[in-house]
Amino acid sequence: MKSGFLDKLIERLGRVGPEEVENYLLRLAQEKGLIETVFNSIQEGIIVTDADARITYVNNAACELFGFDAEQSIGKRLDERVRGLDWNLLSSATGALSRDMEIFYPANKFINFYIVPLLIERRAKGHRAKGPAEQVGHAMILRDITESRRSTEKTIESERFQALTLLAAGVAHEIGNPLNSLHIHLQLMERKVRKLEGVLAGELQESIDIARSEISRLDSIVTQFLSAIRPSKPQLHPEDVNAIVDAAVRFFAPEIEDRDIVVEQELRSDLPALELDRDQMKQAFYNVIKNSFEAMKRRGILRIRTDRDDTHVFVNFTDTGGGMSAETLSRVFEPYFSTKTSGSGLGLLIVRRIVR
Known part of the structure; x- marks a missing residue:
């Protein structure tokens, strides 16, 4: 249909006969069907709404993206059909607007919205001017x-872990060598203390034992840190998840008592x-668990629950801490990002690396 056809039709509307009007309407219906066929054949989703955000048209691709039924969606508000959609934000722009959004139904996807306001120049009856x-x-x-x-997130994460690998090598060198040196000098001191007698010798030996124990503990922490940052190939064996959860909780027994924290475990037996x-x-x-304790400070409750479905086993941790803001939640897996003044910003990153 030629451009301007509708304008000319409107101008002649009072002078055309019923048969000609019928022909025009038939042509309009045919072209509408052609346009819908074209829109339904493209990969991109298309949605048209009226001024009240009610859906007036939705193509097949959009129905697949959001789990729509086309006929049932016509006349419904878009923000009622798409959960989490901030329609006020999307519709507030005076021109074209592009936004990315994560959806979780019917599948977890990232969708780019390109939205354009529809403008019509109305003509007063009997006037040619618009x-x-x-x-x-x-x-x-x-x-x-x-x-x-x-793909982009995977590339970024790969680059982050390359940086962490370099950091791990530096940590192993800068901390490992001084620890070895301290251990050697403690051995030398111990030999000299053995030549002494009396109360002083006992006190010095006790101090040496404490220092050796702390050096051993620090060496163990560094070793665990490096193995988590650069995890070796997993040694896979059939394991009881509940037993691992219980062992992790028992490790924190002194801290649980000191902070007056209640740990509730609901571990599914099957x-x-x-x-x-x-x-x-x-x-x-x-x-x-350590993150939960730090979030609750004192006298909080940590609930640990294990469950299963047909294909997965779940371990859920819920605490009574203050929670995270949306901004913090979006950055929890970034290296060195921490809301704690003494935090390394590596704890949850290590968790993600191990689980994946």
Whole structure:
């Protein structure tokens, strides 16, 4: 249909006969069907709304993205059909707007919204001149950017871990060598103390034993840190997840008592044995529990629950801490990001690395 056809038709509307009007309407219906066929054949989703955000058109691709039924969606508000959609933000722009959004139903995906206001220049009856443009709704083009988004995130994460690997090598050298030196000098001091007699010798030996114990503990912490940052190939064996959770909790027994924290465990008894690395998984649970304790300070409650479905085993940690802001939640896996003044910003990153 030629450009300007509708304008000419409107001008002649009072002078055309019923048969000609019928022909025009038939042509309009045919072209509408053609346009819908074209829109339903493209990969991008298309949604058109009226001025009240009610859906007036949705193509097949958009229905697949959001789990819509086209007929049932017509006349419904878009923000009622798409959970989590901030329609006020999307519709507030005076021009075209592009936004990315994560959706969780019917599948977890990242969608790019390109939204454009629809403007129509209305004509007063009997006047050829057009009036001011009036916004009658919005048109949206939707693209599934899940693969590109996850590919980008994977690349960024790979670069982060390369940096962490270099850091780990530096830590091993800068801390490991002084620890070895301290251990050697303690041995030399111990030999000299053995030549002494009396109370002083006993006191010095006690101090040496304490220093050796603390050096050993620090060496163990550094070793665990390095193995978590650069985890070796997992040694997979059938393991009881509940037993690993319980062992991680018992490790914190002194801190639980000191902070007056209540740990409630609801461990499902019929969990299957899982092929996993016990030490690495224990380290992951340890880091999550430690984060919970630090978030609650004192007299909090940590609930640990294990469960299963047909394909997965779940371990849920819930505490009575203050929670995280949306900004903090989006950055919890960034290296060195921490809301604590003494935090390393590596705990949850290590958890993610082990679990993955």
